[in-house]
Ligand SMILES: Nc1ncnc2c1ncn2[C@@H]1O[C@H](COP(=O)(O)OP(=O)(O)OP(=O)(O)O)[C@@H](O)[C@H]1O
């Protein structure tokens with residue numbers, strides 16, 4: 001069922017709750033692909049009822065970012081959700097979520113000062129505001145987020161802790177194209193040449209993994225190897241390449257002694273893509 005009204009979605013969930021049913025939630029910005037589908041499939045397996053939101057959230061886009069251009073196809077998205085077995089596709093209007101005075105903000109400090117947070121000022125405030133609204137409206141038992149946006153997972157977990165949401169966050173693995181490119185709604189922006197060039201992201205992460213597999217533990221050497229891999233691609237412009245603690249996202253410069261997150265953000269032409277791996281040191 002496609003539901004636009006907040007009141008209606010609340011009533012549906014109230015009814016489910018009165019029947020003792022569990023509720024899973026998958027927030028998305030639409031233009032659904034296999035990455036989103038994997039989150040929805042898992043939610044359908046683990047919950048009696050599933051809500052997916054499709055909302056291109058204006059407050060998480062910077063003034064020079066791609067809010068207008070972001071791909072939108074609600075008809076197709078609805079078909080994908082129905083096929084997967086999602087029960088309600090929630091598509092609120094921005095006017096019903098936001099008010100002109102913008103009185104309330106949700107800011108998670110620390111974790112949002114680095115990586116995408118420092119490159120996209122205000123981005124995580126927008127994400128946290130809209131996700132906290134959805135959590136209040138839907139009050140799910142479990143909610144599903146992709147590891148492709150690893151910093152988003154860390155930030156949302158912190159918000160759930162700090163605001164006492166009684167919701168389990170379920171991080172889901174990155175789904176990739178056959179050649180390694182992480183699935184992303186923004187991949188549609190890529191020209192044929194750029195699509196080939198975009199492989200530099202997964203290639204540089206694979207090279208980091210094989211360097212670690214050989215026993216290298218110096219984070220600076222690892223970073224240098226990844227940078228030199230990416231700069232060989234003329235269409236690529238590095239936004240960041242980091243080696244960070246997988247929990248608190250602090251940069252690591254010296255010896256890697258425990259599990260690390262290796263997140264990267266690279267412009268391919270005008271399109272900014274992100275990817276990462278988690279490497280466990282046993
Ligand atoms: N390749 C993927 N594998 C697993 N989860 C994914 C993947 N791509 C997106 N997701 C997850 O789907 C949810 C909704 O993401 P979103 O709608 O922003 O899609 P997206 O493809 O990440 O778009 P973009 O990166 O262009 O903003 C997020 O939790 C995100 O991490």
Ligand SMILES: CC(C)(CO)[C@@H](O)C(=O)[O-]
Pocket residue numbers: 027028029055057060127130131149152
């Ligand atoms: C969680 C989210 C749907 C909030 O708009 C968005 O940041 C996304 O798609 O990852």
Ligand code: BAL
Pocket residue numbers: 029060061149
């Ligand atoms: N998946 C993250 C949404 C964004 O880039 O705004």
